Each structure stands twice: as C-alpha cells, then as structure tokens.
Amino acid sequence: MTGRETIESIVVVMVLIGTVLSLLSSLGFLRFPDVYTRSHAATKSITLGILFILLATFLYFLFVHDQVSVRLLLGIIFVFLTAPVTGHLIARSAYRYGVKPSGAQDELAADLEKAKKRASALDK
Amino acid sequence: MFQTLLMASIIMLTISISIALYRVIRGPSLPDRILALDSIGYNIIGIVAVLCMMLDSSSYLETILLIGILAFLSTVALCKFLERGVVIDRKRND
Amino acid sequence: MTLQILLNLLIAAMWMMLHDTWNMLTFAIGFVLGAIILFGMRRFFPAPFYGRKFWFLLKLGWLFSIELLVSSIVAIEQIIRPRLNIQPGVFRMQTRMKTEWELSLLANLMTLTPGSVVMEIAPEDGLMYVHAMDVPRMKKGIIRTKDKFEDVIIEVMR
Numbered sequence: 348m349t350g351r352e353t354i355e356s357i358v359v360v361m362v363l364i365g366t367v368l369s370l371l372s373s374l375g376f377l378r379f380p381d382v383y384t385r386s387h388a389a390t391k392s393i394t395l396g397i398l399f400i401l402l403a404t405f406l407y408f409l410f411v412h413d414q415v416s417v418r419l420l421l422g423i424i425f426v427f428l429t430a431p432v433t434g435h436l437i438a439r440s441a442y443r444y445g446v447k448p449s450g451a452q453d454e455l456a457a458d459l460e461k462a463k464k465r466a467s468a469l470d471k
Numbered sequence: 472m473f474q475t476l477l478m479a480s481i482i483m484l485t486i487s488i489s490i491a492l493y494r495v496i497r498g499p500s501l502p503d504r505i506l507a508l509d510s511i512g513y514n515i516i517g518i519v520a521v522l523c524m525m526l527d528s529s530s531y532l533e534t535i536l537l538i539g540i541l542a543f544l545s546t547v548a549l550c551k552f553l554e555r556g557v558v559i560d561r562k563r564n565d
Numbered sequence: 566m567t568l569q570i571l572l573n574l575l576i577a578a579m580w581m582m583l584h585d586t587w588n589m590l591t592f593a594i595g596f597v598l599g600a601i602i603l604f605g606m607r608r609f610f611p612a613p614f615y616g617r618k619f620w621f622l623l624k625l626g627w628l629f630s631i632e633l634l635v636s637s638i639v640a641i642e643q644i645i646r647p648r649l650n651i652q653p654g655v656f657r658m659q660t661r662m663k664t665e666w667e668l669s670l671l672a673n674l675m676t677l678t679p680g681s682v683v684m685e686i687a688p689e690d691g692l693m694y695v696h697a698m699d700v701p702r703m704k705k706g707i708i709r710t711k712d713k714f715e716d717v718i719i720e721v722m723r
Contacts, residue, residue: 355473358524359473359476359477362476362477362480362521362524363476363479363480365480365517366480366483366484366517367483368637368641369484369487369513369514369517370483370484370486370487371641371644371645372487372510372640372641372644373486373487373488373490373491373510373514374490374644374645375640375643375644376490376491376494376506376507376510377490377493377494378644378649379644379649380649380653381653382500382502382503382506383653383682383684383696384651384653384698385494385503385506386506386682387640387680387682387696387698388640388644389506389509389510390676390677390682391633391636391637391640391677392637392640392641392644393510393513393514394513394633394677395633395634395637396517397513397514397516397517400517400520400521401516401517401520401535403520403524404520404521404523404524404532407524408529412529414529415589416529416532418532418533418535418536419520419532419535421536422516422532422535422536422539425536425539425540425543426513426516426539428673429539429543430513430677431672431673431674431676431677432543432673432676433509433543433546433547433550434676434682435672435673435676435682435683435684436546436547436550437502437505437506437509437546437550438682438683438684438696439550439554439684439685440502440550440551440553440554441500441502441553442684442685443553443554444500444501444502444553444554446500446502448653448654448655448696449653453654453655454655454656454657454694455655455657455684455685455694458657458687458692458694459685462687
C-alpha cells in the first residue's frame with residue numbers, strides 16, 4: 348500500500364502548487380493597476396496552475412487506476428492552446444475599445460492611427 | 472489526509488474565484504470583467520479536476536473539456552463584441 | 566512528410582491488429598517500430614525523414630515549458646512584492662516570420678513568456694507590438710527570447 352501513498356503525496360504536492368499559483372494570480376487581479384498588467388497575471392500563472400492540477404489528475408488516474416485518460420490529455424492540450432489566444436484577444440480588444448495603458452511608453456498609438464488612416468484612404 | 476488536503480485546495484480555488492468575482496462586479500472597464508470571467512472558467516476547471524480525484528471516479532472528466540470550450544468561446548465572442556459592436560460579422564471582406 | 570506520418574500510423578494500427586490487443590501501449594510500440602522501419606527505408610522517399618522536424622518540435626516544447634515556468638515565477642514575484650515598482654508600456658519589435666502559421670505560433674509562444682503579451686501584429690511590415698510588464702528592465706530579455714523561438718520555429722516550419 349505504500350506505493351499508493353507515494354503517488355498520493357506527489358499528486359497532493361502538485362495540486363497544492365497549482366492551487367497556490369492560481370490563488371496568487373487572483374491576488375494579482377486586485378493589485379495591478381490596469382487591464383494589460385492584469386492580463387499578464389491571468390494568462391501566465393493561471394495557465395501554469397491549471398496545468399499543474401490537470402497533470403496531477405492525469406498521474407493519479409494513470410498510477411492508481413491504470414487508466415490513460417485521453418480526455419484529460421485533450422483538456423491539457425486545449426488549455427495550453429487557448430490560454431495565450433484569450434490573453435492576446437483581450438489585450439487587443441481592450442486597446443481598440445479605448446482603455447489606455449497606464450505606463451509612459453506607448454509606441455502602438457501613433458502606428459494604429461496611421462494604419463487606420465491608410466485603411467480609410469483605401470476605402471475611398 | 473489526502474482528502475483533507477484536496478478539500479483545502481478546493482477551498483483555496485473558491486477563494487480565488489470570489490476574488491475574481493469582485494473584479495467582475497467592481498471592474499472599472501468591460502475588458503476587466505471579461506478577463507475575470509475567463510479566469511473564473513479556468514478555476515472551475517481546476518475545481519472539477521480536484522473533485523474527480525476526491526470522489527475517485529473519472530466520470531466527471533468530460534466536464535473539463537466542456538467548460539474549457541465554453542469559456543474560450545464566450546471570451547472570443549465577448550472580445551469580438553467589444554471590438555466591433557457585433558458578435559457575428561456580416562461583412563466578410565477583411 | 567505527411568505521407569511518412571500516415572505510413573507510420575498505418576504500421577502502428579497494423580501492429581495492433583496483429584497482436585489483437587487494443588490499448589495505448591501496443592500502439593506506442595507499433596509507432597516506434599514504424600519509425601524505425603521508415604528510418605531504415607528513408608532513401609526511398611523523396612522528402613527527408615521527419616524525425617529531424619520532430620526533434621525540433623520536442624526542443625520547442627522543452628524551451629517553451631522552461632519559459633512558462635520562468636514567466637510565472639516573474640509574475641508571482643511582482644504580485645507578492647509589497648510595493649508595486651513597475652513601469653508597464655508598449656513597444657514594437659521586428660520579426661522574421663512570414664506566413665500565418667509561423668506568426669500565430671510565435672505570438673502564442675510570446676504571450677506565455679516572461680513579462681510580455683502580444684497586442685497587435687502588422688504582418689506586412691513584419692512588426693509586433695508587445696505589452697511588457699516592466700519595459701526598461703525586460704526589453705532585452707524579451708527580444709532575446711523571441712530570437713531563440715524564431716530560430717527553432719524556422720527549423721520546424723521550413
């Protein structure tokens with residue numbers, strides 16, 4: 348029975364690491380000043396935390412039940428693929444929506460104006 | 472011991488959901504709210520995974536995929552709405 | 566390359582049928598056997614053996630998981646610091662990527678690397694606009710990471 352206890356302790360450590368990561372990144376929601384810095388917290392640490400939890404679940408079902416659960420693998424791949432996409436989408440649409448970044452340096456604003464002018468000139 | 476620690480991790484994930492919920496209600500702008508909703512989706516995925524281990528059954532694992540797909544699609548639709556004012560584009564020329 | 570992968574899958578399925586055991590382990594053994602057979606017969610195919618690309622794909626995954634770990638540590642460190650001391654900002658940078666697949670792969674990877682979220686891409690000018698958590702301290706590191714990723718992506722895609 349000691350083999351099972353070893354597996355369980357590894358799984359619990361991984362789950363706790365993932366949980367603490369996702370809790371800390373939620374704290375980042377409270378502390379950071381604007382959407383863009385918050386999206387840093389949301390995309391990176393939450394993704395890593397959830398990946399830790401899902402990997403722990405995968406290991407648990409692999410070693411305790413001798414069961415390779417393909418659904419879980421699909422879920423891991425899906426989270427891995429979609430998390431950066433949502434981060435990029437939210438940052439982009441927030442900028443187009445008109446939320447100003449809080450820092451001093453902003454090299455995008457002038458270029459976006461230029462591109463819009465070029466596009467409207469093409470329309471006419 | 473195993474069950475207790477898993478319960479503790481579920482409680483911590485719930486706390487992080489409630490923090491994100493605060494951001495959904497208070498959030499100064501719309502993108503803040505979308506970001507918080509997205510992270511709530513990820514935290515729910517974590518809770519379901521931990522619950523599977525607690526109940527020792529693999530029959531809830533489909534839920535992970537379902538919630539992941541729903542969270543992603545709703546985020547994409549909301550971002551699209553923010554950017555253009557509509558969810559489905561009728562003009563297909565750009 | 567597609568032909569080789571299809572043949573390899575076919576050999577794996579064949580191996581499973583011959584054994585009459587339908588699980589992942591037999592499939593994996595069949596896949597490895599098929600890869601060995603294809604490697605032995607590689608001079609009969611017009612395209613080079615796909616193992617090289619596969620190797621670089623593995624390298625990309627490895628590099629990426631390291632960067633994800635580092636970036637989470639950086640973000641967590643900034644969250645739990647008692648006083649926020651950051652200067653966020655948006656800056657532009659050049660990219661060598663051309664096709665859509667390469668661009669989206671690079672943007673996805675960059676979004677999960679330390680302190681950077683890709684905000685806008687201008688493919689015709691070869692520019693990317695990146696939001697960084699702390700511009701003066703991180704700009705060099707971000708550009709170095711991007712160069713590293715670009716080298717591996719070019720190996721995989723071209």
